Amino acid sequence: MTMPSTDSPEYVEASIGGAPVRGFLHRADPASPGLVLTHGAGANCQSGLLTALAEAFQGSSVAVLRCDLPFRQARPHGPPIRTAEKDQEGLKAAVAFLRTQTSGPIFLGGHSYGGRQATMLVAHDPGLVGGLLLLSYPLHPPKSPDQMRTLHFPDLRTPALFIHGMRDGFGSITEMETALRLIPSRTELLSIPGAGHELLSKKNHDELPPQVVQRFRALFALEAFSG
DSSP: OBOOOOSSOEEEEEEETTEEEEEEEEOOOTTSOEEEEEOOTTOOTTOHHHHHHHHHHHHTTOEEEEEOOHHHHHOSSSOOOSOHHHHHHHHHHHHHHHHTTOSSOEEEEEETHHHHHHHHHHHHOTTSOSOEEEESOOOSOTTOTTSOOOTTGGGOOSOEEEEEETTOTTOOHHHHHHHHTTOOSOEEEEEETTOOTTOOOTTTTTTHHHHHHHHHHHHTTOTTSOO
């Protein structure tokens, strides 16, 4: 169910096709684009990064559902343990839910683990969304550049915007640039100076969200939807 519409985010809890959807809906115009945003392995949908981005997107006439992945709904703490399939089903359900809330094009994004699951889902279902927003894609475990998480990249046929900190231990900018050449669809990489894997900091808190929104709107040609 969804609580009555206000300018504040609305708590959402639903089941779509047997998969749970839980999070907060930031509404925009009923015909606006919509973006599903999810979190990394150690966080939840109330992280500072997701909240700041959701508010910035909402202010730019993009509805946002920031949601908890199924593994986080099952456990309030701890990393995902062999839950990739269920987490991808949860993302697919979140996309389906957001389609019931707005008639505009739908996009999918996530931070770290959440973004990786989004890419794996869309690699198998390229028509699911119009594009991807990938925040701190975890290219490899820290200090293990030989363990690249790019096997599915050649199957990614959905345009994607990657946002990556220049001090991210999960992949350097050079490594990201090389990896993105594996993806046949259109990609863009926005490098954030001084940022680590968390991306958002006290120094860039005010400038990062609008910067991401601007690049996202430009890549996906959302000028028809006023901000």
